[in-house]
Amino acid sequence: MHNGSNLASTYCALAILKAVGYNFANIDSKSILTSMRNLQQHDGSFMPIHFGAEKDLRFVYCAAAICFLLEDWSGMDRERAKAYILNCQSYDGGFGLTPGSESHGGGTYCAVASLRLMGFIEDNVLSKNTSSSIIDLPLLLSWCLQRQAADGGFQGRANKPSDTCYAFWIGSVLRMLGGYNLIDKEALRGFLLTCQSQYGGFGKCPGDLPDLYHSFYGYTAFSLLEEPGLNPLCAELGMTEFSALGI
């Protein structure tokens, strides 16, 4: 098999097609979903490719996003995936990329977004009075909010420097849970503007040269901040609401 599929590439391809308004009826969903089922491991995690690779939350997210975009959950065992995700919640409330690893902004995003896409976390769960939740919600909330550092930016892990992209990874988690209004928006905005390059785009830290990755997440972060002139964001998919809804 010389050109085997890659889960991350498949997710990117479908997300791009969705963003440009491609008609999904033309996509061979069946093959994608069948291939995907074979990538899920016994513990619920996913490998990105068939001939062996890392398996962690990033690929669980890719799988969930693909199923969501194709509107077909036959590509994965949701219960097993959920079990794996729950095993990734660290003692401090955030999620690591694998069970036992340090809680991390990207891992936490993949965990919460996957659970949301799969339908395991209801809308605005923080405003509901239900004390039962499959994850430790109060601890997660506390961890997320503590990621906003004195400079106003968000860090990916405790005691690490702020980085533009975590304004999206962590900001999105808060948005998905219904807690985005608990952050200090002005402070975040101030930090992000210091990461905006004189050439346009965003870098990782204040004064850095811009790159595509941090520019994308800089913009999505401003979308979450409801910056005038930017379209509203679908946090679970990392694209505009318009794209996600196929408008």
Add this chain to the structure above:
Amino acid sequence: MESDEGDEQQQEAERLPLSQRPEWSDVTPIPQDDGPNPVVPIAYKPEFSETMSYFRAVYYSDERSSRSFQLTKEAICLNPGNYTVWHFRRQIIETLHTDLQDELAFVGRIAKSNSKNYQHHRRWVAEKLGTGAVNKELQFTKKMLSLDAKNYHAWSYRQWVLQALGGWEDELDYCQILLGEDIFNNSAWNQRYFVVTRSPLLGGLIAMRDSEVNFTIEAILGNPENESPWRYLRGLYKDDTESWINDPRISSVCLKVLSTKSNYVFALSTLLDLICHGFRPSEEFREAINALNTPDSGPLDSDLGRAICRVLECVDPLRCNYWLWRKSKLPLTVSSQ
């Protein structure tokens, strides 16, 4: 067959194009097929394009030879992120039975300059070598962590080694050393939790809890503004809130920090959490909070939980909205301490 150790840089400087190497004269390179209308074509350097074109030729014909093996090394050095090349290299290793220790050394050199892409390959080699590879792999990750004590991939690989191959004996000591170097290293705290909860040599969380609580409290008192030990302390009582609120050391460390009147934000939030879970604070807690004299309006709330929230709104203004929200969620109690 395999070139000398560490000559990758030399190779780069003296590179002879593949088209000029006699041992490759029988091979027709296969250019990359970007389709008829590439949208964002990458401006590859000529040596990169050429290497990959020859790679495609041997990959598609599944030629598992020593020249292919050498070629995968060149391709990896140009782009260690290409997992297809790594995969084919593994297939060649299986066919030719090349030296696995040399392979670990090779991956080690790649890892130094590219701290991400080596993991799966290294894992595959280590698994083939089995438990004999433990010391080398722990040494390898230790080296990576000496360059960056928070390298996520190194930690994740180290955790895999411990769980798959063993070697737990010195891990708690290693965490201790790292925390001695930097008590703020959250990765080291996380690893400590990993060892304490999963090491087959230590007896599990509950058996270790007492000594761990003592260690953590020392760390807190040394730097109360450090988030990591506070989270760790809570983690020691995961799924056992009852024991957590009943351990006098927990509330005691909050009180101690409050009494210093500096760096007390985590002490306050921990106390708030204790109260929310049923802890009944004695009068000295109220006195300690009164003594803070925060620039807050008016007399403190009769409800200690509400009082704490109001102080936090003041002293942790970044999370002001959160503390207001926490205050709104407090159970309405008539009784006050």
